[in-house]
Amino acid sequence: MTDVKRNSPAPPDSSRELHGHGLRLCSWDVRSREHVEAWLRGLTDPDFRQWNTPLKTVDNWEDALASMRSKAAGVANGTNASFRITDAESGGTLGHIGVNEIDHVLRVARVGYWILPEVRGRGVASRALALTARWALTDLGLNRLELGHALGHEASCRIAERCGFPFEGTLRGAMFEAGRKDVFRDVHLHARIASDPEPEIP
Known part of the structure; x- marks a missing residue:
């Protein structure tokens, strides 16, 4: 694994690819009809x-x-990293995962993802999250990566x-209710820091 200088985080690289757990995480292409679809x-x-x-x-x-x-645009200005989750063998799109709201001073960010409905139940989200978290807490130089739902x-x-x-706690009224922007709901906050042990993902 690449040696990382913790005091000088690297900005996200839009051309970077992550490989592991049967997945290939790569960039989205707005010029691709398949990607937009x-x-x-x-x-x-x-x-x-x-x-x-x-x-x-x-x-x-x-x-x-x-x-x-x-x-x-967020990738270009260093505030997020955006990956298309694909099957390592077929190259088919499985979903998206992003490292968002990157603060390079406090070395903290939030991770979010979605998986296409036809491939749910296959462990795609867990495998993509494990791969992305490892990269964010090493190569990207973050100390803390948060996940809220x-x-x-x-x-x-x-x-x-x-x-x-x-699980670290409940954030009261921290996100919009489904389909509403005038009503709020609570959020469960989870987080992982760079010194935490690496989980075992099948």
Whole structure:
């Protein structure tokens, strides 16, 4: 593994690829019809919308393009890292994982992900999270990586615990209710720090 100087975090590299656990994590391409279509399906999926309320809702192709370009801008300015989760053998898109709100001074960020409905139940989220967390807490130079999910989202709770993100507490009224921007709900906060032991992921 690359030696990391903890006092000088490296900015995200948009061309970086992560490999492991049967996955290849690579960049999204706004010029690819397949990529945009997968992004649109991911963000319009009813299960995604049950647990997430983005500041800008994605409803159509144009919205998906704008959302992808916004993510790319964040990668360019160093505030986030965005990965397309793919199957290492077929190259097919499985979902998305991002390291967001990167603070290079405090060396902290938040991780979030979504998985396409047809590949859920195969451990994709756990494997992608383990791979991304290892990179963020070593190569990217972060000390702390947080994961928050809406209260009641038990699947996300299990994934976080499995990947070495213990539950730290409940943040009251910390995110929008599903489909609303005038009502708030509580969030479970999980986090992993660089000195935590590496979890074993099948």
